[in-house]
Amino acid sequence: MSARQPNGSIRGERPLVADRLVGLDHQIASGKPSVAGGWDLPADLDKDPAVIPQLADVRVPPELKADIEYRMSLYPDARSAVIPALRAAQRHHGYLSTPAMLQVAAVMKVTPAYLSSIASFYDMLNEEPRGRHYVYVCTSVSCHLSNAKAVYEAIVEAAEEAELGDTDIREFECLGACDMQPMASVDGRYVGPLDVSDAPAIVAAVREGRKPLPGRGLEDSDHMPPGAGDPPPQEEAPQ
């Protein structure tokens, strides 16, 4: 039985395999093999289309489901909630594992492949288990000017020594806190200015689930990064 396809062709009238190889012949003849061989062949209409997982088939933790649905309700187009939903799933599962993706896909009614295309675009979304905790060490321009690379290496070394697991330690681009240069974000807590000697304390705090470097975080009321919000001196002579 032949069914009409969206592109107007009839199933069963698809080119034979031999016909499909014409493209390849052409490549060989011209001596220029295409990198993406077969790009000019018709789409394989027998292949199953990507499916949206059904809520009936996927067990979604109720609190995650409620969270995602709430976020979807905030936007005129529910699809806008993709990033917040993936972030919520990542928080819940530690990373965007296959079950995590299936759950988000089922609640949001999109394909897992679509979610994957999003997750792969953004630095903070992990499709691989990189650790439940993170230490993003900024080594971008301003921090680079304050020797951030050495701080990063010291933290990696300290983490190895202490056999710290379940933590995503990586160099990161500017975190928007160059006034604390060089700095790092430890699970969202901005600390700085850092020195290589701070590395063991940061690692120990992550391991013990404490806030690292008390008094030296951006939100600590007793701490101000040098200059941030300082009333500028009004009558100071040039130095």
Add this chain to the structure above:
Amino acid sequence: MTTAPTPMRLLKDIDEPGLATREVYERLGGYAAMRRAVTEMEPDEVLSDISESDVRGRGGAGFAMGKKAGFIPKGDMDKYLVCNADESEPGAFKDRVLIQRNPHLLVEGCIIGARAIGANKAFIYIRGEYELQGDILEAAVAEAYAAGYLGRDILDAGFDLDLVVHRGAGAYICGEETGLLDSLEGKRGNPRLKPPFPANAGLYQGPTLINNVETLCNVPLVIGMGVEAYREVGSDQSKGTKVVSVSGNVKRPGNYEVALGTPIREIVYELAGGPLEGREIKCFFPGGSSAPVLTGDEGLDLAYDFETMAAAGSMLGSGSIIVVDDAQPLVPLALRLAHFYRHESCGKCTPCREGTNWTVKMLERVDSGEATPMDLELLQQVQTNIEGNCLCVLGDSMAMPIGSMLVKFRAEFEQHAERARMRNDAALVEQPAPELAATPQVGPA
């Protein structure tokens, strides 16, 4: 040089304990401008005040906010206000302080901005890394809802507005306004072809006004103090104050609010404390890492405003000054810079995707001593071929600073390449290597 007292506007009360709460913010006069704009003024009046104040965009391009808002069509279709709080350009950290310390100012700015264009839905797109600031902003928005400043029938004036804080997930390109819109629609943050501009077809294809955090924070000031008082500060074509983020090799990196037109020397030396002991300023980025560098001699005595920076061949951009002192070798810095843009290029167009990649590779060769003198020529050509040939200006944002470094410090690049080559040769014959200026530093892979 005499210092005119810095007129503090945005950072005036920034150290007030509890400023992030509505109670303290209102005690200091907050939300009064919003009340006026919503209950006493027609949207057109609000819009014309913003236009006459000449507030220019603080997010990079310096486009007049009133003009952009004026492009939004009239009528009762769904319109949107989007606040760009993605702040991810190296060197920029002003929006962070405004959001963290004074979130209600931004909320108030969003309400007035939405009123001016007749938007009933507003979004603040904040970068995902700003977890603390996102929490603070969400709390402020909740307070504003509870007080009836957001939601249905605000202050019984028949004006509805919903404000949603939307967190990103780590992508610099989502700061580009059309990339941001795609990201906010739940897609990859690839910039869109313009036109159509967001004012006509933006979020969900509706008319959309996009402004930076600091731009919107200026709006309550305009309405609150009146156009005339607002325009008293600033230079000819750049009105008002600017929060300048100073970082790099200075004694007191931080945010400083100055009148637009303040000499750069004053900002860098008097406010930020100047370079470290015994150091001289080699060059600086006047407008974040995307701005062509100016040497100390060229740039320090210029006025810090949009038109002077443009005339000097650079730009004010987001208003971030990154100072580089004479102890810093430029090749590793250029490499680190190029690395950032390679990492953040969305890959949609060829000159940027390939150009950023090859720039990194060639700079690596220069740094490791594998470069020939021709490579510098080629490096320069790549920058020229990127400029003006990309869909958005991310490509240019790398090509301009790197290109300017190559032109202004050509000798240093040549020397660096030559020294590294000699060091390699020396290693081959097992002789002690000559000292390199500094160890090369390469960013994340």
